[in-house]
Amino acid sequence: MALEFTEEELLKYNGSDSSKPIYVAIKGRVFDVSSGKNFYGPGGSYAVFAGKDASRALAKMSKNEEDVSASLDGLTEKEIGVLEDWEKKFEAKYSVVGRVV
Numbered sequence: 001m002a003l004e005f006t007e008e009e010l011l012k013y014n015g016s017d018s019s020k021p022i023y024v025a026i027k028g029r030v031f032d033v034s035s036g037k038n039f040y041g042p043g044g045s046y047a048v049f050a051g052k053d054a055s056r057a058l059a060k061m062s063k064n065e066e067d068v069s070a071s072l073d074g075l076t077e078k079e080i081g082v083l084e085d086w087e088k089k090f091e092a093k094y095s096v097v098g099r100v101v
Contacts, residue, residue: 003098005030007053010100014051015041023097025053026087028070031094053100059083070100 005023010030013023021034022041033039039046048054048063053070059079060067072080 002096003030004101005098007100010053011051015044015047021097022050024049024051024090025055025070025100026058026083026090027055027072028053028100029087029096030098030100031090032097033090033094035094055083058086 005025010023010025013020015022015037021032022037023030024033024040024046025031033050036046038044040050041047044050046063048065048068049057052068054068056069056071056075057063057067059072059075059082061082072083075083
C-alpha cells in the first residue's frame with residue numbers, strides 16, 4: 001500500500017528527526033533514501049533534497065534551494081533526459097514508498 005503525502009507532510013522526512021526515514025520525491029514518486037543518509041541527511045551533500053520533490057533540481061543538476069521543486073516547466077529536452085537518468089538510478093537503489101498528492 002503506497003502512502004500519500006502532501007508537500008508539508010513530506011517535509012517531516014527531511015532527516016532532522018532521526019526516528020523517521022529520509023524521503024526524496026522525483027516526479028511525485030516518493031523514494032526512501034535512508035540508506036543514503038550520509039548524502040541526504042543533515043550536513044550531507046544532497047541534504048537540500050531531503051523531504052522534498054527534487055525533480056527540477058536534479059534535472060538542472062543544481063543544489064540551489066530555489067531549484068528544489070516539482071515543477072518541470074521550461075526544462076529543456078536534455079534536462080528532462082537528465083531527470084529520467086536520475087529517476088532510473090533512484091529506482092535501482094531505493095524503494096518507492098508513496099507519492100506526493
